[in-house]
Amino acid sequence: MTPRRHVAEDLAAEHNAVLGGLLREREELLTTLDRVAALNGTARLIRESIGTHSGFVAELTAPEQAVIRWLSGLRTDALQDLAVPVGQGIGGRVLALGRPVRVNDYVSSPSITHQFDAQVRGEGLAAMIAVPIFNGTKTVAVAYAAMREPRDFGDDAVQSLEDIAGEAGRALKLASVAESDRETALSAERLRMQSALHDSVGALLFSIGVQVRNLHEDISDNPALESRLRRLEGDVSAASRALRESLLALSESSPERALPVELAEHCRSFQARCGVPARFVQLAPVPRLDAERTGLLVAAVREGLLNVEKHAGALSVVVSLLPSDDGVQVVVADDGTGHRAEEADEPGTGMGLRALAERAARLGGRVSLVRDEDDGCTLRAWVPEPCRRR
Numbered sequence: 001m002t003p004r005r006h007v008a009e010d011l012a013a014e015h016n017a018v019l020g021g022l023l024r025e026r027e028e029l030l031t032t033l034d035r036v037a038a039l040n041g042t043a044r045l046i047r048e049s050i051g052t053h054s055g056f057v058a059e060l061t062a063p064e065q066a067v068i069r070w071l072s073g074l075r076t077d078a079l080q081d082l083a084v085p086v087g088q089g090i091g092g093r094v095l096a097l098g099r100p101v102r103v104n105d106y107v108s109s110p111s112i113t114h115q116f117d118a119q120v121r122g123e124g125l126a127a128m129i130a131v132p133i134f135n136g137t138k139t140v141a142v143a144y145a146a147m148r149e150p151r152d153f154g155d156d157a158v159q160s161l162e163d164i165a166g167e168a169g170r171a172l173k174l175a176s177v178a179e180s181d182r183e184t185a186l187s188a189e190r191l192r193m194q195s196a197l198h199d200s201v202g203a204l205l206f207s208i209g210v211q212v213r214n215l216h217e218d219i220s221d222n223p224a225l226e227s228r229l230r231r232l233e234g235d236v237s238a239a240s241r242a243l244r245e246s247l248l249a250l251s252e253s254s255p256e257r258a259l260p261v262e263l264a265e266h267c268r269s270f271q272a273r274c275g276v277p278a279r280f281v282q283l284a285p286v287p288r289l290d291a292e293r294t295g296l297l298v299a300a301v302r303e304g305l306l307n308v309e310k311h312a313g314a315l316s317v318v319v320s321l322l323p324s325d326d327g328v329q330v331v332v333a334d335d336g337t338g339h340r341a342e343e344a345d346e347p348g349t350g351m352g353l354r355a356l357a358e359r360a361a362r363l364g365g366r367v368s369l370v371r372d373e374d375d376g377c378t379l380r381a382w383v384p385e386p387c388r389r390r
Contacts, residue, residue: 036070038171042133042143042164043072050160052145054125057133057168058084058091059141066091066142078122084142089116090130091142098139100131100158105150127151129158133165135173143168173284202240209236259286259294260321263301263330267319270305276314278305283322293383296359297321297330300367300381303352304332307369307379311336314376327365327384335376356381 039057046055054073058066064086068079084091090112093101103109105126107117120128125146133141143165145157212233219225260282267278289297301319308314314336321330357367365383372378 038168039141040070040072042168042171043070045164045167046143046145046161047073049164050145050157053148054123054144054146056144056146057141058082058144060095060139064095066095068144074123076123078119082116082119084116088113090128091144094130094132094142095139098132100129100162102129102153102158103127104152106146124148127153129153129161131158131161131165133172134169140172141168205236205240209233209240212236259289259297259328262298263319263321266298266301266305267317270309270317274309276308276317278317278319280319281321283320286321286323286328287385289328289383290386293328293363293365293386296356296363296365296383297328297381299359300356300379301330301332303356304369304379306352307377308332308334308336324382325384327382329380329382332379333372333376334378353379 039059043055043057046052046057052073054071056068056071056074056079058068059070060066061083066084068082068084068091071079084095086092086095090101090103090106093112101112103112106112106120106128107114107126126149127147128144129146130142130144132139133143143161145153145161212229215229216226216233219229260280264280267280270276271278305317305319308317314334317332317334319330319332321328323329353367353369360367360381360383363383365381367379367381369377369379
């Protein structure tokens with residue numbers, strides 16, 4: 001083998017190893033960003049990491065009930081889709097207490113109720129640990145580890161299961177954000193389709209209808225042609241009605257979904273208008289807001305972008321949407337160094353911002369604009385959830 005060929009083969013092997021690593025990282029990322037894959041992977045990880053015979057995960061489907069859906073190492077389907085109400089069995093006790101529970105032998109333990117002894121006995125399980133999976137401070141699922149013989153699970157095993165549950169909670173949070181981003185992108189695409197159909201097909205149908213009506217006026221002595229024109233006019237009318245129904249369906253969106261879509265559209269419009277990169281980021285799913293609160297947050301972002309456009313001399317802008325203090329907050333942050341209209345006064349004293357602040361105060365919210373240390377400015381607008389006015 002020549003030296004040159006040897007070097008080439010070494011480089012090929014190195015590149016292949018790098019590619020393999022990137023593919024594995026991609027697979028791990030996709031798993032993390034998919035809720036079902038994350039929970040299914042958690043069940044497998046429990047069994048492999050702790051060394052138990054089985055691992056399984058129940059996800060909350062109601063405030064006081066979880067359903068076991070993801071299992072690894074089980075021999076039967078006795079536990080598949082088993083609903084676990086709060087307080088019942090080991091999982092229900094975890095839901096009630098919000099902390100780990102362990103038993104040496106499930107069917108004989110005096111510390112839990114025994115509604116599910118038949119299912120546990122049918123699977124042949126004995127010793128079991130269950131811990132909560134949190135998203136923030138809220139329990140969203142329960143992770144279980146089980147053995148087929150009685151044993152005393154030590155603190156190390158409980159800690160290991162809690163560590164895995166912590167990773168699962170973080171994965172669920174990321175998956176929730178990713179799902180929200182996907183739904184927001186889909187809603188934005190529906191909005192663009194609606195606009196394109198209205199401008200193209202709608203305009204074409206209108207033009208055809210006008211031409212048909214003009215022909216009616218020009219042709220008054222040809223009954224056969226008039227009959228065909230009337231049928232064509234009816235077809236155009238029917239097509240127009242179908243288009244309107246389709247446009248209405250495309251525009252349907254829940255208030256909490258409409259908010260990120262509209263904010264993203266404002267960022268795109270600002271970037272197209274000014275040539276300044278503007279990025280929209282939704283940091284976490286936000287609670288449902290009414291039209292008045294949604295309108296205020298949209299108006300705040302519009303005012304913030306207008307302020308940047310007129311005065312900031314910014315190189316980039318980031319608009320963020322996030323839940324905060326039992327409410328929802330938007331943030332418009334720029335890196336501008338240019339002259340601002342408020343430069344003679346304190347930041348946030350412009351007429352538009354004062355009007356926004358007064359409007360927010362009536363809803364129990366607040367608006368502020370502060371100068372950053374690096375000369376950029378940050379506008380924040382916060383509103384409480386309905387019925388949580390401060």
